[in-house]
Amino acid sequence: MEGGAPQEFEVAIERAIAAPEAFGASFDEAPSRSELELGAGLEGDPAIAFRRTLGMFATGVTVLTARVAEQVHGMTANAFMSVSLQPPLVLISIDRRARMGALLHEGTRFGVSVLEAHQTGLSDRFAGRVAEDVPEPGFEVVHETPLVEGALAHLVARVVRSYWGGDHSLFLGQVEFARYGDGRPLLFHGGRYERLTEDPQVFSLLPRELLDPILALGEKRDYADGEAIMRIGEKGSELLLVLEGTVCVERPGRTITLGPGELIGEIEVLDPAGGRIADIHAVGRVRSLAVSREALLGALEADPRAAIALIELLAARFRETA
Ligand code: FAD
Numbered sequence: 001m002e003g004g005a006p007q008e009f010e011v012a013i014e015r016a017i018a019a020p021e022a023f024g025a026s027f028d029e030a031p032s033r034s035e036l037e038l039g040a041g042l043e044g045d046p047a048i049a050f051r052r053t054l055g056m057f058a059t060g061v062t063v064l065t066a067r068v069a070e071q072v073h074g075m076t077a078n079a080f081m082s083v084s085l086q087p088p089l090v091l092i093s094i095d096r097r098a099r100m101g102a103l104l105h106e107g108t109r110f111g112v113s114v115l116e117a118h119q120t121g122l123s124d125r126f127a128g129r130v131a132e133d134v135p136e137p138g139f140e141v142v143h144e145t146p147l148v149e150g151a152l153a154h155l156v157a158r159v160v161r162s163y164w165g166g167d168h169s170l171f172l173g174q175v176e177f178a179r180y181g182d183g184r185p186l187l188f189h190g191g192r193y194e195r196l197t198e199d200p201q202v203f204s205l206l207p208r209e210l211l212d213p214i215l216a217l218g219e220k221r222d223y224a225d226g227e228a229i230m231r232i233g234e235k236g237s238e239l240l241l242v243l244e245g246t247v248c249v250e251r252p253g254r255t256i257t258l259g260p261g262e263l264i265g266e267i268e269v270l271d272p273a274g275g276r277i278a279d280i281h282a283v284g285r286v287r288s289l290a291v292s293r294e295a296l297l298g299a300l301e302a303d304p305r306a307a308i309a310l311i312e313l314l315a316a317r318f319r320e321t322a
Contacts, residue, residue, distance in 0.1 A: 058189035061119075063126045064092060065111035065139070065146045066103045072139050072146040075100040076127035078188045079168070080112060088175035090157055093168045101169050109143060109158045110173060113151035115186040117195045122148065123186060143177050153180035202266045203239060205313050210306040214299045215241050218289030223282035229264070230280040236268030237293040245286035250279040257283065269293050 042049045059078040066073050077100075079093035090112065094101035104110055115123055121134035138149035143156040157173025164170075187194040203211060218241060223229055229247060230236060240263065247258045258264065268276055272293060300307040 052190075055190045058187055058194065060185045061115045061123050061188050061193070063113045063115065063122060063148045063151070064094075064100055065113065065148065066100065066108065067141075067144065067146055068103055073100060073103060074126040074137070074146075074148065076123045083172065088178070089160075090155065090173050090175055092171050092173065093165055094171065095168055097167075104159050104162070104169075104171050106159050106162060109145045109156055109176070110171070111142075111145040111147045112153075112155040112157065113148035114153035114155075114180075115148075116150065116152040117184040117186050119151070119186055120193050123193070145177075152183045152185055154178070201263075202270065202310060202313060204263050204266065206306060206309055210303070210309055213303065214239075214291060214296060214306065215289060217295040217299055218291040221288050221290045223286040223288070225282060225284050227282045227286075228280070229282060229286070229288075230276045230278065232276050232279045234276045235272055236265050236276045237272040238265055239269040239291045239293075239296060240264040241289040241291070243287040243289060246283040247286055248281055248283050250281075251277060269296060 036046050036050055038046055038049050060080070061076060061078050062080045063074050064077050064080075065075075075094075075098060077092060077094065081091050083089040083091050092110070092112070094104070121132075122137060124130070125134050125137065139146035140149050141147070142154070145156045147154045147156070154177070155175050156177040157175045159171050160174045161172040162169055163172070184196050187196065203214070206214075218239075220243075221240075223245075229240065232251075242258055242260050242262050242264065244260055247262075247264065249256050249258060249264070264280060265276070268274065269291075300310070
């Protein structure tokens with residue numbers, strides 16, 4: 001969303017910062033001070049120890065947005081939580097020094113864009129950090145509220161209460177709009193970004209021109225409804241491409257289904273000694289192509305470009321978690 005008068009925007013923000021009470025930021029009485037006791041083994045600055053303790057709580061990452069004088073203001077926040085389903089309520093916690101806090105008061109709307117795993121650049125950008133090679137963020141307006149394009153989930157809420165939260169302000173929002181898409185969330189834990197690695201993809205990420213010659217070496221294999229395709233712990237030395245039908249993948253704590261065009265056994269075929277990491281069975285009749293580890297290694301030897309691309313993919317994965 002572009003346009004609007006930047007000066008008007010700056011003036012609105014500065015006025016709000018200078019006189020927050022005029023913008024409805026009324027707070028309950030503050031509780032009396034008390035000392036923070038640190039557990040055994042934790043020494044040094046209690047504030048740092050407290051911060052690190054809180055950092056053990058893994059969260060997602062959102063960009064909060066508000067509209068001021070036809071301009072958009074965004075801010076990265078992980079202090080976002082669901083509060084109530086009926087009525088639908090969420091809570092955000094904003095540093096009292098942040099410009100965003102000064103823009104919110106009872107009755108105003110704010111947007112919550114839940115970032116997707118690859119949107120670390122956007123998170124840095126809206127946290128005021130240096131973010132290189134990040135394209136200019138795009139906004140979509142819903143309920144007169146800007147939302148960051150490409151995020152995993154979006155909410156629009158209207159502030160119904162604000163509370164004293166020490167050096168932060170708490171804003172309770174009644175949700176007016178909610179939507180989510182497919183994908184994985186960006187996570188924040190221990191002061192750094194993390195990603196879920198539940199469904200590790202390796203070969204699926206190769207460009208088609210490198211993957212297709214490998215899959216062409218596969219042998220056709222059919223499975224009847226309910227038939228086991230792979231069992232957890234079993235030695236696995238094949239990569240399987242689903243051609244037709246549905247496959248159910250059961251990992252401890254999580255079950256997903258895969259369909260035509262999706263690959264099974266991407267990690268195990270590279271590390272067969274580790275054993276299968278899921279129970280997998282056919283749902284209805286399934287047609288597939290099985291590429292043996294020998295055939296796969298032969299293909300990688302024949303075309304080192306695919307091997308190099310795989311090494312780069314694996315290196316990128318390590319970098320993400322390093
Ligand atoms: P600014 O610092 O002025 O703006 C933030 C940044 O967003 C600036 O770089 C600005 O250029 C950019 N920006 C704003 N609007 C636009 C736009 N329309 N287009 C392009 N760029 C724009 N702080 C909290 O108070 N609560 C939290 O829960 C919280 N969680 C965080 C979680 C993470 C993972 C990180 C990295 C930071 C978090 N912060 C949190 C810190 C917070 O994001 C920063 O302090 C932020 O700079 C405060 O923003 P501000 O409203 O003061 O505005």
